[in-house]
Amino acid sequence: MQLNSLTEEELKEVAIKYNEKAFRGTQLFNLFHSQQKTDLNGSNLPKKFIEELEDKEEIANVKILEEYASKLDETKKLLFEFDDENIVEGVLMKYKHGYSQCVSTQVGCRMGCVFCASTKGGLIRNLTPYEMLGQVYEVEKKYNIKVSNIILMGSGEPLDNYENIIKFLKLLHNEKGHNTSFRNMTISTCGVADKIYDLADENLPITLAISLHNTNNISRDKIMPINKKYKIEDTIKACKYYSEKTGSRITFEYTLIHGQNDSEENALELRELLRGLKSHINLIPLNPIEEYDEKRPDRGQVESFKKKLEKLSLTATIRRELGSDINASCGQLRRKYKRGGTSEVCSSN
Template identity: 50%
Template sequence: METEKLDILSLSLDEIIMELDSMGEKKFRAEQIFNWLHVKKVTDFSEMSNISLELRTKLSEKFYIKRLNIVKRLESCVDNTIKYLYGLEDGNHIESVLMDYKHGNSICISTQVGCRMGCNFCASTIAGFRRNLTPSEMLMQIYLAEKDSGRHVDSLVLMGIGEPLDNYNNVIRFLELLSSPKGRNMSLRHVSLSTCGIAPRINDLAKLKTGLTLSVSLHSADNERRSEIMPVNRSWDINELIAACREYIKETGRRISFEYAVISGVNDSPRDAEALAALLRGMNCHINLIPVNKIKERSYSADRRSVEQFSKRLERLGMNVTVRRTLGADINAACGQLRREYEI
């Protein structure tokens, strides 16, 4: 029976060292291979020019390098945003979005194929959950976008298709690989992880003290209403979520960003603003208001004026608030939309 090949891009440097040691190879060879994978971003062992042909042959027999294909690429004429639809080796599809900010290039990547969280306003969840992404499939979204665009990615947001904390172990391995000093070496202070509120995993993440920014999708300060639009609230309600967030701040010393998708007639009243301010007052946090994205399967909407009014109410209540800048509006850059349209 043929042994299944190992996904080498998902292996840590220590694991590659161990594998090569079992093949009678020195540690420095593993470091060379790791550099080829995560710094030079090669997708074939034949490209590793300082590795002998004999070893490259052995590597190709024992390992494989994960690949993604760009199925569709949309570039904004307005703000240099590039949206990618990637095809995976099993026929599934995911998305990422490369954005141009004053502080540099940021990429929003997917962590799952689909999502099982069921948030009512989100396009990612409509087609259902297929599977988790591997660490290599998360890395390749960055590496391929950099290769294709010629732009260096300076920061990262885990806010595309999927719930990162529902794919916890793979996401943590991905972050370890991304920040490896001998690899991509990205500081996790330039990484933001967005979660809909899986409280136990927020507690687990706090203990790791990674330095990343935690972004929590709140969208309502009322348990009943939040449960209607975000089913995850039925498992871990607002009280449990906020307790986990307070513990995260205590453990890490890092400020939390609360994401709030403003939905006209649902969560944008003066009473909603007062409840949100009362819930978060005294926390080391920031509120990021997001005009809800229109998707054809849902009737939710928000106009810029109502978002600005909601922002001003929160500011008068003493809260630290910003309204997210809309990027890639001409290419429907909200994650989930392109995959949904392609697979229908």
């Protein structure tokens, strides 16, 4: 395991293993997560200890490979590169309340949702806790900001990398490190029901967002292969358990595909699915990709479906689109970069 993916207690054990006092582990933790450094040289650690760690242990590095800055707002899309030259992407968004960052949890994805660019190359590997943390740290250092809200909604299915994302979130929450409130963290999942139960039992007040995108099993099976394993009813049952356990409201992400999931019948089915569940529906107009060039609804069609939901006493909002000129939806820029594409809004790090 990478040194900078370890907890303070684990780093203390590392120090003791090398015949150092336990407090050297605390110094390492502060170096990695308070000072956000990966270079041990220049620290107050003993030279011999540094040499042993550099010789026998791994320290992960994350670097910003490319930056794409929107000309429409202050949104930035970033490509991050790891030590093995794998690439993921993330989004930095500025709101009145501060900065939010979408963080990737895997290189690629194996979920196979037909409208998502991230999954087209399949899953390459999981990210380690530090490879997720490093995305946040590098953004903060580059722009001299503090990121207040974290959304696991970049490339990858977070609950398919469960142990690493839990460790990442706890490290991010640590008061000696980033000190982010769990309430300012969101996990977006396509519905890995058994892991939703596990997450509820962690008893962390993290916001849960479900990528629902359709209202019945027949239609959802066609666009989201996960539904063949965990039917809509299974996912909703898990969500009710999560909401009751944590006292939180569940967000349902609903990508609107014109003529496929925006009918009166869909609205009625959605009401029945969410009956008795504290919920909020986030409507997202489809962002077509080459492999799934279905029709994107216009603003009027989106507003029309929103009104259908509101008439049924469902709470719904339309996602504010940021960075629309830089393909700020997961997977698109990474695929373009790997194919050798360029962008007029790209500035190299």
